[in-house]
Amino acid sequence: MKYPKPKFSLVIPCFNESKNLPTLIERCNQNHLKNIEIILVNNGSTDDSDKVLDSLLIGIPHIKKVKVEKNQGYGYGIIAGLREAKNEIIGWTHADLQTEPSDIVKAIPLFEDTQCDKIFVKGLRKGRPLSDIFFTLGMSIFESIYLRYFFWDINAQPTLFHRDFFKEFKEPPLDFSLDLYAYFLAKKNKLKIKRFPVFFSDRLYGVSHWNIDFKSKLKLIFRTVKFSSKLRKILSNDIHST
Numbered sequence: 001m002k003y004p005k006p007k008f009s010l011v012i013p014c015f016n017e018s019k020n021l022p023t024l025i026e027r028c029n030q031n032h033l034k035n036i037e038i039i040l041v042n043n044g045s046t047d048d049s050d051k052v053l054d055s056l057l058i059g060i061p062h063i064k065k066v067k068v069e070k071n072q073g074y075g076y077g078i079i080a081g082l083r084e085a086k087n088e089i090i091g092w093t094h095a096d097l098q099t100e101p102s103d104i105v106k107a108i109p110l111f112e113d114t115q116c117d118k119i120f121v122k123g124l125r126k127g128r129p130l131s132d133i134f135f136t137l138g139m140s141i142f143e144s145i146y147l148r149y150f151f152w153d154i155n156a157q158p159t160l161f162h163r164d165f166f167k168e169f170k171e172p173p174l175d176f177s178l179d180l181y182a183y184f185l186a187k188k189n190k191l192k193i194k195r196f197p198v199f200f201s202d203r204l205y206g207v208s209h210w211n212i213d214f215k216s217k218l219k220l221i222f223r224t225v226k227f228s229s230k231l232r233k234i235l236s237n238d239i240h241s242t
Helices: 021-028 049-056 074-084 103-111 130-147 178-188 214-241
Strands: 008-014 037-043 063-068 089-092 119-126 159-162 192-199
Touching (some): 008 021, 008 103, 037 049, 037 074, 049 063, 074 089, 103 119, 103 192, 130 214, 159 178
Antiparallel strands (some): 089 159, 119 159
């Protein structure tokens, strides 16, 4: 059975990424991405991001800006962008160019010739520093045991799914826990998880807003563990209701 080819919308939250934006927009404006709606969310930036976006997006109809007046977290910016997405397959990636916006092209075949509302697609990072791999390993093992589903490379991008799945997002977290939340919901809703390799490179400009040093990673761990307890309650309630 042949299925119609879906159209894609990709949300990219940007917080104080003014130096990265020219390169990001240049890469988003490549010919093979012009049939994809790209939504750049100015996620409450305090630098020149808004001016840079306004000046560089003139005459680029497939890329649009969404502005969040005050930063309320990584997840908040993504949700704001997803609400503006027009196409059937929606999702997000990062603005720091450690993975490429064009990675979405690799994901497109995974949605073709299948029921695209039955799958959940994530990148799988390659070429990362050994310390980051160990961090990912530890978090993946913990979440897999604690939430009783298998997880790996939870924060890998891009993340893509059918827009109907977005309706399942009830009180989503506003921070980096959104990656785990979406992954968990996909498992809970029995979507088929499909992964594909993406190359992970160094940041061009600026610094990560969470992966700076051991202290920042520890802070992320505490936040994620705290949120995981909420997901565990959801899982527990489902078990008791069946």
